[in-house]
Amino acid sequence: MAEQLTDRFPDVSPEEWGAARRPFDHDRVAAAVREILVGIGEDPDRDGLLDTPARVARMYGEVFAGMHESASEVLSTTFDINHEELVLVKDIEVWSMCEHHLVPFNGVAHVGYIPGGDGQVTGLSKLARLVDVYARRPQVQERLTTQVAEALVHHLRPRGVIVVFDCEHLCMTMRGVHKPGSRTVTSAVRGILRNPATRAEAMGLIMGR
Numbered sequence: 001m002a003e004q005l006t007d008r009f010p011d012v013s014p015e016e017w018g019a020a021r022r023p024f025d026h027d028r029v030a031a032a033v034r035e036i037l038v039g040i041g042e043d044p045d046r047d048g049l050l051d052t053p054a055r056v057a058r059m060y061g062e063v064f065a066g067m068h069e070s071a072s073e074v075l076s077t078t079f080d081i082n083h084e085e086l087v088l089v090k091d092i093e094v095w096s097m098c099e100h101h102l103v104p105f106n107g108v109a110h111v112g113y114i115p116g117g118d119g120q121v122t123g124l125s126k127l128a129r130l131v132d133v134y135a136r137r138p139q140v141q142e143r144l145t146t147q148v149a150e151a152l153v154h155h156l157r158p159r160g161v162i163v164v165f166d167c168e169h170l171c172m173t174m175r176g177v178h179k180p181g182s183r184t185v186t187s188a189v190r191g192i193l194r195n196p197a198t199r200a201e202a203m204g205l206i207m208g209r
């Protein structure tokens, strides 16, 4: 499975996929938000907008916090509990930001893996934290799905991984094509979970069957 990872992302380790190239610059973000207000014809100095640039900058610091986090920190805790079958955390709420429009997409993630021969597992909460590391970046759903799967492959050396995201994109509902309620489902499956029977069993658990 290590080869798969190398093939897919030849130049960089998982830590660098989309990670920050420089520290978060609050003042720069605030100045840009002020420019947007000017650009839309607003008066950024009117009372209600005075604190908006700094407030939006703080919000961006939060929604893009994953730029400054890494999968290796999240997945550094592993336990040997000798479990060699599927571990699946379903319905992990997820909020991310569409990199095309910088508006949110949100929904749920389902993250499962079959531990490697050594039976090493990670904490269940770490699977949800891993989703947030990659979700809290400018994203497209396909890349988010792949990154979560590949990070698990790389750090846990499992025998199989399945990651499914089911999200609604605000850029398709509040604007543009205006299709509220439409869902986008993406999956990434690695290792023995690619085997049709194992994959069908995992998908059955994910769909609640």
Ligand SMILES: Nc1nc2c(ncn2[C@@H]2O[C@H](COP(=O)(O)OP(=O)(O)OP(=O)(O)O)[C@@H](O)[C@H]2O)c(=O)[nH]1
Residues within 6 Å of the ligand: 098, 099, 100, 139, 140, 141, 142, 169, 171, 172, 175, 176, 177
């Ligand atoms: N594949 C993929 N596309 C996305 C995602 N988020 C947004 N998009 C799409 O990105 C595309 C950008 O298309 P453009 O034609 O450049 O932008 P646009 O004129 O705003 O497009 P419309 O949304 O159709 O109005 C749109 O079709 C979006 O639906 C995503 O996570 N994955």
Ligand SMILES: [Zn+2]
Residues within 6 Å of the ligand: 098, 099, 100, 101, 102, 103, 169, 171, 172
């Ligand atoms: Zn979009």
